[in-house]
Amino acid sequence: MPQSDTTGSQVIRVAGLNKVYSTGTQALKDINFTATAGETVVLLGANGSGKSTLQKCFNRLVEPTSGTVKVLDTDVTSANKQQLKTLRRQVGMVHQRINLVRELSVLTNVVHGALGRAPSPRNWLGATAKPEQRDEAMEALHRVGLAHTAGKRAEQLSGGQQQRVAIARMLMQRPKIVLADEPVAALDPHAGRAVMDMLWEITEEQNLTLVCTLHQLELARAYGSRIVALREGHLDIDTHISQLADRQLEGLYTSNSTEQVVLEGAGR
Amino acid sequence: MNPLDATTTAGSDIDQTADELPPRFTFPKWTSVAIGLFLLALAINGLIRMDISWERMAEGPANIWDFVTGAFPPNLERAPNLAEAMLETLEMALIGTAIGVVLSVPAAVLAAQNTTPFGPVGVAMRFMLTVLRSIPELVWALIFVMAVGLGPLAGIFAIAVDVVGFAGRFFAERIEEVERGPIDALRSTGATGIAVVASAVMPASFASFTATSLYCLEKAIRGATILGMVGAGGIGMELTPAFTLRQFDTALTIILMILVVVFLAEQLSSLVRRKMLGSDQLQRAV
């Protein structure tokens, strides 16, 4: 595995970032944020506060409206197609909605993680993939404990298993930065802990930068060190977990908007 | 003011229009009324212009009776020849559909708004598909008979073009319905556009593409049976002379053959579709 030699330097630099969707929703308002290599950031915030949008701005799956985003020394906002591909290859993403290609086998889905760095058409399918990629994909599946499902169609797996396959796909990418959007939302408490352990272990051992969205405050307490919290698109809190009172954390989810309170109440 | 306010019982918060119960009935928009009237006028005009001749209409049943009595029993004398023509029809349909479907896939990728490499290319492609679709298959057959001469080759081309117009559009619509998520997931690995299309868009569309292709084949077989009437090969070449020479018994044999073949094609295509969908989808859900 390639070791990052940029420890201590800033790998994500966001300044004055705004995002207004075409529907008129302003999802992000003047976000300033940096992360250094090897750092682990837990991103918190109520539903709709803009966490997913922020993460997608890092690799321009969402086009920023204004502001600058620099990731791994690439100016994301002005990068051309080729630069963007090179950047995306180094930024692994675990999506909130898992986003496997349901019709394809688990193995194929994991092999797809390599498409950025090994773009051979053979890697479009697990069956035709090069032996290196097939072996590596099996290894990644082993790591998440799902090697026995390699031949199944992705849609036949349970939600939690699919989430772990998505993590395997991310591993296959050999990223320098990992963006995980609620990676354990679909998992039972035990599996959730196992996946969190795995993510933290991998990022630690390979010195990766991790930006992880969470909704469970206990997990944030257990795993988080630096906490960044969004509230209605603003960056509300950016501090170490030990500096945060429970009340402050809870406060993130009780905004003035009545709708929010009702929603949160129903969720309990 | 809104006339419905009079029926609102909660008189205190009339201002909160957002919370109002929607009315049970609203008058159609004047545009809908205008379109309806226009269509009605067109139909009435047509009936007047047709200048229906009642005497000729009265002769209809007798003529049909002639046909029925002349047609039974069906004449099987020329059955081997007809069977060969039928086989040619089937082959034309199969080859034409195959060519059409293969061309439809790239055409659809270029046409679909979410996969087109460049906006104007998509617009141009969609326009081209519309043109292909708007010209009837029989007209294409005439054009290709002119271009490559009488025979099944013209029929194959006509079918292929018709299939591209039809399948290209449906494939493109299916592609536009493909979930954003898996596409984004592959884009976020740094994969190229072609790789994303091949590994996320195509797998998600494959079942629908197959179903559409089978339907195209069915439609092509139905269409191919008459292409021969304009000289583009197949059993249609036999049908026109049978009628003009009043060999109704031969005509009936041809019609029965077409019936059987189209029926079998439909059965086969629904069988394949069943197999493709898997047991899960076809279990009673309601």
Ligand SMILES: Nc1ncnc2c1ncn2[C@@H]1O[C@H](COP(=O)(O)OP(=O)(O)OP(=O)(O)O)[C@@H](O)[C@H]1O
């Ligand atoms: N594709 C989109 N088009 C329009 N508006 C969007 C889109 N995606 C998100 N939004 C809006 O942007 C805001 C932020 O959404 P986002 O998905 O970033 O929230 P989130 O913090 O990830 O929420 P959750 O905890 O529910 O995942 C929301 O108001 C949402 O309605």
Ligand SMILES: [Mg+2]
């Ligand atoms: Mg989200």
